[in-house]
Amino acid sequence: MKTNNVYLQDISRGIIQENPVFRLVLGMCPVLAVTTFLVNGIGMGIAATVVLIASNVVIASIRNFIPDKVRIPCFIVVIATFVTMIDMTLHAFQPVLYEALGVFVPLIVVNCIILGRAEAFASKKPVLRSLFDGVGIGVGFTIALGILSLVREVIGQGTLFGPDPDSAIRLFGANYEPMLLFAQPAGAFFALGFLLAATNIIFKRFKIE
Amino acid sequence: MRDMLRLSLVMAVIGIISAASLSGAYNLTAPIIAERQEREYRQALEGFFPAVAEYETQRIEDDYFDLIYDSNNNLLGFMAVVQQQGYGGLITFNLAADAEGSVIGIRVISHTETPGVGDVITTQPFLEQFHGKSYADRIEAGVDIDTVSSATVSTSAMIAAVHRAVNVIAENFLGMAEEALDITAVLDGVYQGSASGTMGDLVVEVEVLTGKIVRIDVLQQYETPTFFVETYPLIPNRIIEEQRLDIDTRTGATLSAERLINAIRDALTKPPVVN
Numbered sequence: 001m002k003t004n005n006v007y008l009q010d011i012s013r014g015i016i017q018e019n020p021v022f023r024l025v026l027g028m029c030p031v032l033a034v035t036t037f038l039v040n041g042i043g044m045g046i047a048a049t050v051v052l053i054a055s056n057v058v059i060a061s062i063r064n065f066i067p068d069k070v071r072i073p074c075f076i077v078v079i080a081t082f083v084t085m086i087d088m089t090l091h092a093f094q095p096v097l098y099e100a101l102g103v104f105v106p107l108i109v110v111n112c113i114i115l116g117r118a119e120a121f122a123s124k125k126p127v128l129r130s131l132f133d134g135v136g137i138g139v140g141f142t143i144a145l146g147i148l149s150l151v152r153e154v155i156g157q158g159t160l161f162g163p164d165p166d167s168a169i170r171l172f173g174a175n176y177e178p179m180l181l182f183a184q185p186a187g188a189f190f191a192l193g194f195l196l197a198a199t200n201i202i203f204k205r206f207k208i209e
Numbered sequence: 210m211r212d213m214l215r216l217s218l219v220m221a222v223i224g225i226i227s228a229a230s231l232s233g234a235y236n237l238t239a240p241i242i243a244e245r246q247e248r249e250y251r252q253a254l255e256g257f258f259p260a261v262a263e264y265e266t267q268r269i270e271d272d273y274f275d276l277i278y279d280s281n282n283n284l285l286g287f288m289a290v291v292q293q294q295g296y297g298g299l300i301t302f303n304l305a306a307d308a309e310g311s312v313i314g315i316r317v318i319s320h321t322e323t324p325g326v327g328d329v330i331t332t333q334p335f336l337e338q339f340h341g342k343s344y345a346d347r348i349e350a351g352v353d354i355d356t357v358s359s360a361t362v363s364t365s366a367m368i369a370a371v372h373r374a375v376n377v378i379a380e381n382f383l384g385m386a387e388e389a390l391d392i393t394a395v396l397d398g399v400y401q402g403s404a405s406g407t408m409g410d411l412v413v414e415v416e417v418l419t420g421k422i423v424r425i426d427v428l429q430q431y432e433t434p435t436f437f438v439e440t441y442p443l444i445p446n447r448i449i450e451e452q453r454l455d456i457d458t459r460t461g462a463t464l465s466a467e468r469l470i471n472a473i474r475d476a477l478t479k480p481p482v483v484n
Contacts, residue, residue, distance in 0.1 A: 036324050062223075070216045074223050081227040085234045092238040095245060099319055157325065180325040 007132045014136025016208065020113045021144030021192075022199040027113040030104045031145060032188040037162050041149025043097040045142025047090065047105060051082045052114050052141075053134035058082075059122040060130035066123075075118045076109065083108045096164065113141060151191050156182030257305035257314045258285045269377055276382065284308045287378050290318075293370035296362040297321040300330065304371060310379045311343040312371065327363035335364065339371050344379035348372040352405055392452055392477070393420040399483040402476025404468045406431055413472040417481075422449050425473060436462035444469050 020026045035041040090098040122130040158178035162168035181187045262280040275288040286307040298321035305314045317331045356364040403410045408431035416424040425445035439462035
């Protein structure tokens with residue numbers, strides 16, 4: 001993707017060249033923990049994306065006002081505010097997802113992707129570029145979580161769109177005995193390892209830098 | 210000095226803005242959350258008790274019990290919110306029982322059991338085993354409820370919790386105290402009884418002489434050794450000393466102690482093996 005538009009570059013960099021999960025290997029804790037079902041993975045990705053975009057925009061707009069010495073506490077307060085809002089919103093409108101994500105929603109506060117973008121990008125760049133950077137990194141994070149949870153759900157549970165039995169599609173019929181390892185924490189490491197290897201091969205093959 | 214003032218001022222401003230927006234968001238979402246939880250609970254209640262009109266909540270030990278009444282103020286049954294330590298964390302579930310104390314339904318609200326293994330506790334085939342059980346049943350793993358192999362801890366935890374809830378309902382709302390055994394009415398002789406444990410039966414021999422328990426021997430036991438030393442010979446000695454079975458079982462190994470007492474009770478309610 002060669003383009004001179006700086007905003008498009010910000011977005012594509014977050015999704016491809018600097019994908020937080022597959023290239024930077026950041027924020028692994030929620031990545032490994034919540035990706036048991038596709039719905040949970042995407043839900044976590046969207047929650048983190050909303051926080052990331054909001055905190056990037058706010059931090060970029062107050063970046064000249066924040067003294068350098070206290071920037072980290074200020075960033076954390078901004079991020080924590082948005083995370084708590086997302087937490088309450090999920091609790092009110094998406095109770096099932098809220099239950100499934102559990103402690104990992106409040107833990108978005110200490111997700112190093114979000115603080116990392118605030119420190120490395122939003123605190124130095126203009127508001128609009130920070131917004132697009134947030135969108136790019138957030139979408140990249142969501143896609144990565146989606147792929148990982150898709151693999152884990154299909155192999156580890158044999159379903160799609162679970163765990164809610166009303167929406168779950170049993171891919172291999174009712175008698176399929178799923179490979180439970182992939183639904184468990186150890187399986188998350190295996191699945192992530194294979195996916196990292198696969199992305200490395202693809203990146204080498206197509207010489208993406 | 211001026212710098213320090215400026216830094217704290219900036220942080221204070223950010224903190225105040227953050228607090229203000231959070232309390233705004235809280236005020237917006239809190240009523241929605243409360244209303245939704247109320248509605249969900251109401252729906253669950255109506256699923257079990259279609260005629261529900263009112264309910265009254267009581268807290269007993271760690272669990273909450275709702276007494277359900279219809280519009281004529283007749284008692285329809287009970288709904289308990291029970292918490293139990295499972296394999297991966299707390300299991301919270303609703304247990305509905307009719308006015309006679311028999312289980313009519315169980316709904317797991319939240320749990321953190323292993324996906325694909327321990328979450329069998331939320332499935333109907335497992336939960337339906339409890340339907341119709343009451344304090345008159347033993348509700349024990351392997352006796353009248355089956356555990357699920359490979360998920361023994363999760364399923365045993367559920368069974369223990371249901372057992373506890375059903376007994377609390379019977380004792381507190383239905384006036385069913387565990388029948389006190391009158392030892393003076395037991396004929397002289399040697400009695401044997403058993404209680405099933407997790408690893409195997411606990412078998413005891415009890416000798417009664419002129420209306421008094423004079424000897425309690427354990428013939429067979431598969432208890433965890435470190436727990437069993439806490440209860441034996443302490444519990445038999447206490448029983449012989451006080452000549453009653455409803456003694457204090459807080460020994461650090463309550464389950465073993467209760468199993469021992471159950472076996473002794475079982476022995477004394479059977480015909481003697483030696484007159």
